[in-house]
Amino acid sequence: xxxxxxxxxxxxxxxxxxxxxxxxxxxxxxxxxxxxxxxxxxxxxxxxxxxxxxxxxxxxxxxxxxxxxxxxxxxxxxxxxxxxxxxxxxxxxxxxxxxxxxxxxxxxxxxxxxxxxxxxxxxxxxxxxxxxxxxxxxxxxxxxxxxxxxxxxxxxxxxxxxxxxxxxxxxxxxxxxxxxxxxxxxxxxxxxxxxxxxxxxxxxxxxxxxxx
Amino acid sequence: xxxxxxxxxxxxxxxxxxxxxxxxxxxxxxxxxxxxxxxxxxxxxxxxxxxxxxxxxxxxxxxxxxxxxxxxxxxxxxxxxxxxxxxxxxxxxxxxxxxxxxxxxxxxxxxxxxxxxxxxxxxxxxxxxxxxxxxxxxxxxxxxxxxxxxxxxxxxxxxxxxxxxxxxxxxxxxxxxxxxxxxxxxxxxxxxxxxxxxxxxxxxxxxxxxxxxxxxxxxxxxxxxxxxxxxxxxxxxxxxxxxxxxxxxxxxxxxxxxxxxxxxxxxxxxxxxxxxxxxxxxxxxxxxxxxxxxxxxxxxxxxxxxxxxxxxxxxxxxxxxxxxxxxxxxxxxxxxxxxxxxxxxxxxxxxxxxxxxxxxxxxxxxxxxxxxxxxxxxxxxxxxxxxxxxxxxxxxxxxxxxxxxxxxxxxxxxxxxxxxxxxxxxxxxxxxxxxxxxxxxxxxxxxxxxxxxxxxxxxxxxxxxxxxxxxxxxxxxxxxxxxxxxxxxxxxxxxxxxxxxxxxxxxxxxxxxxxxxxxxxxxxxxxxxxxxxxxxxxxxxxxxxxxxxxxxxxxxxxxxxxxxxxxxxxxxxxxxxxxxxxxxxxxxxxxxxxxxxxxxxxxxxxxxxxxxxxxxxxxxxxxxxxxxxxxx
Numbered sequence: 085x086x087x088x089x090x091x092x093x094x095x096x097x098x099x100x101x102x103x104x105x106x107x108x109x110x111x112x113x114x115x116x117x118x119x120x121x122x123x124x125x126x127x128x129x130x131x132x133x134x135x136x137x138x139x140x141x142x143x144x145x146x147x148x149x150x151x152x153x154x155x156x157x158x159x160x161x162x163x164x165x166x167x168x169x170x171x172x173x174x175x176x177x178x179x180x181x182x183x184x185x186x187x188x189x190x191x192x193x194x195x196x197x198x199x200x201x202x203x204x205x206x207x208x209x210x211x212x213x214x215x216x217x218x219x220x221x222x223x224x225x226x227x228x229x230x231x232x233x234x235x236x237x238x239x240x241x242x243x244x245x246x247x248x249x250x251x252x253x254x255x256x257x258x259x260x261x262x263x264x265x266x267x268x269x270x271x272x273x274x275x276x277x278x279x280x281x282x283x284x285x286x287x288x289x290x291x292x293x294x295x296x
Numbered sequence: 297x298x299x300x301x302x303x304x305x306x307x308x309x310x311x312x313x314x315x316x317x318x319x320x321x322x323x324x325x326x327x328x329x330x331x332x333x334x335x336x337x338x339x340x341x342x343x344x345x346x347x348x349x350x351x352x353x354x355x356x357x358x359x360x361x362x363x364x365x366x367x368x369x370x371x372x373x374x375x376x377x378x379x380x381x382x383x384x385x386x387x388x389x390x391x392x393x394x395x396x397x398x399x400x401x402x403x404x405x406x407x408x409x410x411x412x413x414x415x416x417x418x419x420x421x422x423x424x425x426x427x428x429x430x431x432x433x434x435x436x437x438x439x440x441x442x443x444x445x446x447x448x449x450x451x452x453x454x455x456x457x458x459x460x461x462x463x464x465x466x467x468x469x470x471x472x473x474x475x476x477x478x479x480x481x482x483x484x485x486x487x488x489x490x491x492x493x494x495x496x497x498x499x500x501x502x503x504x505x506x507x508x509x510x511x512x513x514x515x516x517x518x519x520x521x522x523x524x525x526x527x528x529x530x531x532x533x534x535x536x537x538x539x540x541x542x543x544x545x546x547x548x549x550x551x552x553x554x555x556x557x558x559x560x561x562x563x564x565x566x567x568x569x570x571x572x573x574x575x576x577x578x579x580x581x582x583x584x585x586x587x588x589x590x591x592x593x594x595x596x597x598x599x600x601x602x603x604x605x606x607x608x609x610x611x612x613x614x615x616x617x618x619x620x621x622x623x624x625x626x627x628x629x630x631x632x633x634x635x636x637x638x639x640x641x642x643x644x645x646x647x648x649x650x651x652x653x654x655x656x657x658x659x660x661x662x663x664x665x666x667x668x669x670x671x672x673x674x675x676x677x678x679x680x681x682x683x684x685x686x687x688x689x690x691x692x693x694x695x696x697x698x699x700x701x702x703x704x705x706x707x708x709x710x711x712x713x714x715x716x717x718x719x720x721x722x723x724x725x726x727x728x729x730x731x732x733x734x735x736x737x738x739x740x741x742x743x744x745x746x747x748x749x750x751x752x753x754x755x756x757x758x759x760x761x762x763x764x765x766x767x768x769x770x771x772x773x774x775x776x777x778x779x780x781x782x783x784x785x786x787x788x789x790x791x792x793x794x795x796x797x798x799x800x801x802x803x804x805x806x807x808x809x810x811x812x813x814x815x816x817x818x819x820x821x822x823x824x825x826x827x828x829x830x831x832x833x834x835x836x837x838x839x840x841x842x843x844x845x846x847x848x849x850x851x852x853x854x855x856x857x858x859x860x861x862x863x864x865x866x867x868x869x870x871x872x873x874x875x876x877x878x879x880x881x882x883x884x885x886x887x888x889x890x891x892x893x894x895x896x897x898x899x900x901x902x903x904x905x906x907x908x909x910x911x912x913x914x915x916x917x918x919x920x921x922x923x924x925x926x927x928x
Contacts, residue, residue, distance in 0.1 A: 092849075099718065100677040118684040121677075123719055123802060124794040127853050142849075149674070149718045154756050158790055162849075 087131060087140040091251055092162055092268040093244070094192075096184055097169035098177040099148030102203040105234035106169065107145045110244050115235045122147045125159055132245055134252050138272070141248060153187065160191040164260070164268030165199065165247045170218075172202045172231065173210040178217070185225060193267050195259055198227045199247040206233040313339035313452040317443035318350060319423075320404075337439065339452050346456045348411065348428065350404040350439055404428070404439075408456050413470045416446065426450075569773065569877040575869045578609040586615055594633025596622075607820040610811040616730045623817040624743030626736070640736075647735045650709045651702065668708075671716045675704045682721040686806060688729045700728060703738045710742065717752035720745070722801040726810055747817070751797050762796050763789045765891045766827045772888045773831055773874060777838045785848040791855045792830055799826060803833075808864040815868060821875050823893030832870035833862060 095103045104119050104126065111128040128143040144163070146156045160166075166188055170177040181200070188198060202218045215231055222229035228246060232239040254260045255269065262269050320333040334353040339346065406428060417425040417438070424446040425438040441449070450469075453459075460470045581602065589597045596602065602619070611619050621627050626643070627636045654668070662669055679701040683689045689696050703724060708715050724741050731737040750758025766789055771778045781787050794802055799816065801809055816826055837858070841851055878884050879894060889895040 099674060118681055120683070120802075121681045121718060121721070123722070123798060125852065125856070127856065147718060151717050151752065151754050151756060155759075155790055155793055158788070 086138065087272040088137040089252075089255075089262070089272060090140045090142055090270040091164045091248055093141055093143040093165045093167060093247065094159055094163040095143060095145045095167045095169060096156065096188060097148060097167075097201075098171070098174075098180050098184075101148065101169045101171040101174070101177050102234045103148065103167075103169050104145050106167070106201070106203060106232065106240060106243070107143055109234045109237050109240045111143070113237070115237070117235075124152075124155065130244075132248055134245070134249055137252075139248055139252070140272070141244060143244075157187060157191045160188060160196075161193075162266050162268045163192055163196055164251050165197045166192065167199050167201055167243065167247065168227070169201045169203050170213070171204050172213045172215075172218075173204055173207050175212045178202075178213045178221075181221060185227075195254060195267060197247055197250045197254065198225075199243055199250075200225075200227040200229045201243055202229075202231040203234060205231045205238060206235045308342060310341040311338065312341060312346075313337070313449065315441065315443075315445045315449060316353075317441065319440040319442055320350060320352070320437050332440075335439075337441070337445075337449055339449075339456075346408045348404075348406045348408060348453065352403060408453070408471075411457065411471050413468060415468050416450075570880045572870075572873045572877055575872045575876070576608075577865055577869060578605070580610045580612045581605040581615065581619070582612045583615050586618065590633075594636070595631070596629055599629040603818040603820060606814055607818040611814050613810075616810065616814070617732075617736070620727070620730060620740055620814065620817075621736065623814060624740040625746070626739045626743060643739050644735050647706065647738050651706045653709045654705050667715070671708050672705065674718070675701055675708070675716050675721075678716075678718060678721045679704065683725045683806075686725070686729070689725065696728065699734050699737070700724060703728065703734055703741060706738055707741060707745070711745070711749070714745075714749060714752060719752065719798045722798045723748070726801075726806060726813070729806070730810065744813075744817075748799060759793065759797060762824075762827070763792065765824060766792060766796070766830050768887050768891055769827055769831055769878075770834065772885060773878065774835065774838065777834060777842070780842050781851070784846065784851065786851050791852040792834075794856075795830055795833075796826070800829065803859050803862055804864055805860055812864060812868070821872065822879075824891055825871065825875070827891065828871040828874050829867060831874050832867045833858070835870060835874070836862075836867070 095107060097103055099121075104122050105115060105117070107126075107128045108114060108116055108119060111130045122145055124147060126145045128145060129140060130143075131138055131140050133139070144159050146152075146159060168181065168184055168188065170181055172178075185198070188196070200218060200222045202213060202215065218231065219229055221227075228250060230239050230243045230246070232243050234240060251260065251269070255262055260267050260269055262271055315337040318335055318337040320335060335351050336353065338349040338351060340349065341347075411428060413428075415427040417423070423440040423442050424444065425440040426446055426449070427438045450459075457471045460472045461468075585605065586602075589602060591597060599622070603623075606619065606623070622629050627639055631639065657665065657668065662672075679697050682697075682700065684697075689700070700721060704716055704721060707720070723744055724737065727740050727744065728734075728737040731740060751762070752758070767778070767787070770781075770789070778787075781789070800812055804812060812829070816829075819825075822828075837854070840846075841854065844850065844854075846854060875892065878888060878892060884894070886895055
């Protein structure tokens with residue numbers, strides 16, 4: 085399938101906050117609690133439509149444990165959007181947001197759109213971080229904010245799509261230079277002269293043919 | 297040879313120079329076959345740009361090779377130009393085969409602005425030939441002018457680029473940009489800023505000082521790079537040039553001496569490795585063989601023989617538990633049955649003593665013990681999501697998950713400094729499947745961790761060292777791939793991170809990972825054999841990566857996607873064959889030999905004089921050393 089733009093996302097946050105589950109819910113529309121823990125990085129992709137334009141989201145799902153920060157840092161490069169996830173039932177995952185944010189800001193493009201996500205709203209009875217706290221943190225640091233449940237799928241679509249909308253608006257405003265791939269945005273294969281580094285499907289199929 | 301003219305004359309192509317009888321020369325595959333492809337050398341102007349091209353004379357499916365003519369440069373194929381006999385070129389994976397068929401053609405087209413250097417052949421040496429090297433590290437196959445005319449070609453080229461002769465190699469010519477061509481270009485075209493001008497303008501707007509200063513710094517870097525070219529050329533280019541030229545190989549000792557104090561700038565000379573031999577594998581080590589090995593007291597007769605058998609064939613499934621305990625230092629290899637019974641009793645006591653330590657921590661204590669609490673919560677989460685699709689760990693309330701948890705918690709008590717790091721549960725899971733016993737699994741896990749614990753350093757130093765070692769091996773054994781990866785932001789080999797961290801656990805199916813691990817645990821045939829496994833897999837994927845022109849993302853994703861589709865036996869054979877190549881090659885650098893433990897043979901090799909080092913290299917005295925941290 086062809087697309088007008090490709091946006092690279094990265095999902096970050098402490099281990100066990102539900103990063104991989106959010107990704108799976110968004111790409112496959114299912115919840116799989118026994119998904120193997122993430123080592124290194126995993127990929128997901130889905131096509132969405134904004135303003136009548138087909139946009140492919142290429143999503144990098146990272147490992148959360150502190151030991152792996154140094155490798156995760158190398159994945160920020162060229163990301164147009166980041167989902168910074170914490171678990172509303174574990175306060176420590178919320179308190180660690182500051183260091184995650186520092187990392188993200190330091191190693192990414194300055195225009196990268198960051199969406200703060202408080203996940204696991206299905207576990208309301210065990211809530212440890214108030215929604216207002218998440219909102220306040222987001223306001224203070226200029227992030228967009230949503231609470232989600234990867235289990236019930238509540239707000240999952242919205243989280244990914246709103247991030248894309250924000251990026252799309254930035255493109256319209258000319259903040260993002262779409263010709264510079266370091267911004268995490270690529271123009272779809274039929275919309276530009278082909279480039280030697282255009283995203284190509286595995287085994288050399290035509291670009292955009294469902295790679296990741 | 298002029299019949300293909302139409303391909304190039306569409307648009308505004310202006311032919312400046314053409315010379316027939318120029319042959320692309322592919323020097324030797326594994327069996328040292330030479331492949332020559334007839335073609336013509338062309339210089340043409342298109343869209344205000346100047347291209348140096350080599351076009352094959354017989355373009356069987358040329359129509360499909362031309363859609364990229366608008367590109368700054370097109371390299372349809374750098375490596376897959378095999379003769380049609382290539383079907384017999386040894387086993388290749390399905391994917392690779394497909395790729396070779398897809399990209400059989402070769403066509404070189406270089407925008408002169410992308411040309412970094414070229415190398416001419418020696419005057420007296422048969423046909424004159426020229427080798428082009430692009431700025432991104434691409435090195436094209438030598439082009440042989442069978443009817444002469446290299447000098448005429450160079451004269452034409454000189455009209456468009458200014459050329460400096462290398463000070464170190466009189467046949468190497470570097471394209472310089474600092475004269476007219478450079479001045480003619482805008483900042484934008486020079487790509488000094490690695491970002492588009494609009495972005496730069498934004499930066500100047502928001503932070504004028506930093507933007508301006510960093511901009512100026514880049515101008516300085518540009519001038520530096522271009523004015524002082526011969527001294528500062530990256531080592532990869534140097535190495536590649538040396539590759540094609542047997543008379544230019546330096547005396548190994550000379551290079552190594554220079555390297556020793558500055559490992560960051562090591563020059564690893566790439567020479568032709570000996571041909572890769574066909575390695576055979578055998579059937580698994582059986583229970584019958586095992587019985588034969590035990591004397592009346594249950595002492596093992598010939599442990600080295602067993603290790604060799606395991607290395608070559610693995611272990612029969614039913615015998616794994618027994619032999620794994622020896623491979624993982626649970627039992628001493630010279631112990632009798634009686635001693636082993638006692639060892640086991642001791643280990644049982646030790647295990648439960650440590651288990652009791654964490655079991656007896658009260659909730660109150662735990663509330664004041666955050667490090668412990670964090671490990672505990674992490675282990676809880678991770679054991680719940682480790683190999684849950686394997687029958688042994690399937691289903692809710694699986695008792696084996698509880699066992700996995702207990703072993704990892706006890707390991708935390710055993711090595712609290714290291715504690716629990718993600719990936720450990722992956723390493724334990726297959727061991728527990730085989731041992732089916734908490735205590736035995738724990739002590740085998742301890743043995744495994746002894747071999748790989750540095751992978752889990754908090755600062756990841758162990759992993760960085762390993763990837764650097766892998767890079768050293770790759771640089772020497774496959775400079776083309778190494779250069780490709782470097783020029784595609786993947787020179788740090790982070791895409792191999794998962795392979796190395798959990799010793800390929802996610803890359804192979806369960807049955808295969810058990811086989812692979814037991815092979816690695818023998819420490820044969822050399823240290824860091826797991827890095828040669830990496831080389832073997834990369835070797836199989838090389839054409840796919842390069843011919844698809846994969847960039848950073850595509851490489852990472854492609855490697856990730858190999859998971860569970862890698863042929864283990866083929867990989868083991870290839871890895872061993874690569875080992876033999878490195879071992880047999882007289883020019884294998886010291887650094888490389890050190891990584892795989894072939895260096896020295898005496899413990900104080902550091903004290904060896906340069907002459908001794910050199911002799912050792914030249915005479916290829918290989919010794920297996922069995923003492924380094926990262927052996928598996």
